[in-house]
Structure formats: structure tokens, C-alpha cells
Ligand SMILES: [Zn+2]
Ligand SMILES: [Zn+2]
């Protein structure tokens with residue numbers, strides 16, 4: 001059983017259960033995909049592998065963290081240097097990104113589909129996802145900086161965090177809290193299947209609260225997206241040629 005994926009010039013074979021003797025990385029998210037119990041999509045000729053959720057990531061998402069524009073899935077960053085900085089975790093990426101080129105807004109595939117709630121052994125309550133770190137000026141402290149309760153590093157205002165839903169002062173980087181991915185979120189176009197079931201936490205600083213994400217594409221947007229996708233496609237075939 002093989003099929004063509006837009007990010008690769010050759011057909012991919014789907015392995016329902018896959019075990020490799022070597023460590024291989026997913027070309028979508030650059031994290032390991034050997035010894036997984038879920039399906040792996042492979043082109044053996046090129047040593048090209050994709051996680052099931054990376055292979056099935058939709059070509060665009062209407063993501064609640066970036067309401068003005070849909071994000072489109074690019075197989076390679078289009079920035080000079082070939083790297084993007086993920087707006088969610090703040091880490092660089094070189095593989096797939098959900099991108100708004102108009103705003104230079106980028107997300108790792110995994111970060112785009114982070115669960116809206118997680119639990120972590122370091123805290124007794126459920127943690128909710130916030131798109132940004134609300135900065136609360138603190139009395140008697142020389143700095144307004146917030147620190148991650150897990151790695152102790154600064155929580156950057158522009159990146160995402162998980163916070164205790166019970167209002168404890170427990171905040172962590174999204175990437176410190178979980179590596180879980182919820183495939184298929186925000187990808188359903190049917191209106192009665194509202195994005196994220198209305199429980200997406202929107203950071204205070206983002207003037208949000210709206211849960212239903214409606215993005216209307218104008219003709220101009222569609223043409224822009226289309227051009228972008230053509231560009232991405234030709235880059236993909238260039239970089240894998242030869
Ligand atoms: Zn992957
Ligand atoms: Zn190939």
C-alpha cells in the first residue's frame with residue numbers, strides 16, 4: 001500500500017507496525033520515529049520517514065492561536081537560512097511548519113496539535129494551554145519575568161505555556177509539559193464540529209476568549225496560499241532531487 005505525499009517526490013509505503021534496527025527521524029518534525037507502535041510512512045530509497053500524525057497533518061489549519069489567517073503546512077521553511085522559530089515553544093525547526101507568511105508566524109506540527117489540557121506528575125491539578133504568558137507585575141520583585149516550574153528557565157511572553165487551571169502559580173513551557181500530539185484538531189471544516197470543543201484556553205494577553213474559529217478566505221488569500229504552496233512544492237522537489 002503506497003501513496004504520494006506532497007512533501008516527497010516518491011511514493012510512501014505505510015507500515016502499520018514498524019521496527020528499525022537504527023534510529024531514524026521523522027522528516028516532518030525531526031523527532032525519532034523508530035520503535036513506534038503507530039504507523040510509519042516511509043520511502044526507503046531516500047531514508048525518508050514520517051510519523052502517522054505528521055503525514056496526515058492537514059494542508060492548512062484554522063488555528064485558534066492565530067485567528068486572523070489560516071496556517072498552511074510547508075514542507076520546508078521558506079526563510080533564509082532554512083530555519084523557522086516556532087511561536088509556541090520558541091525552538092527552531094527545519095522540517096514541516098504551519099506557517100502564516102504574512103505575519104511570519106510558525107508552528108511545529110507537534111506544537112500545532114498540543115492537547116488543550118494535560119496533567120504532569122510535578123503538579124496535582126490539570127494544566128491548561130495558554131497562547132502566551134500573561135505578564136503580571138509583581139510587587140517587591142525586581143523583575144516581572146516568569147519562570148518555568150519545571151526547567152526554571154524564563155517563560156518568554158510570546159511563547160506558549162501550560163498553567164494550573166486552579167490558579168496556583170504553576171506555569172511551565174509547553175514543551176516541558178508534554179510531547180503529546182492530538183492529531184486532527186482544528187482540521188475539521190464542518191461548522192458543527194467547532195474547533196477544540198470550546199475549551200481552548202486563550203491567554204489573557206491575547207484579548208481572546210472566543211472559542212469558535214471562523215476564518216473566511218477571500219479570493220486573494222486563496223491565490224496567495226496557492227502561490228505559497230506551489231513555491232513550497234517546488235522547493236521540496238529541488239531539495240530532494242538527486
Ligand atoms: Zn513527525
Ligand atoms: Zn524518496
Ligand SMILES: [Zn+2]
Pocket residue numbers: 086087088089090091107108111
Ligand atoms: Zn514548537
Ligand SMILES: [Zn+2]
Pocket residue numbers: 066068069100101102103104105
Ligand atoms: Zn497571519
Ligand SMILES: [Zn+2]
Pocket residue numbers: 148149150151152153172173176
Ligand atoms: Zn521549561
Ligand SMILES: [Zn+2]
Pocket residue numbers: 123124125164165166167168169170
Ligand atoms: Zn494547581
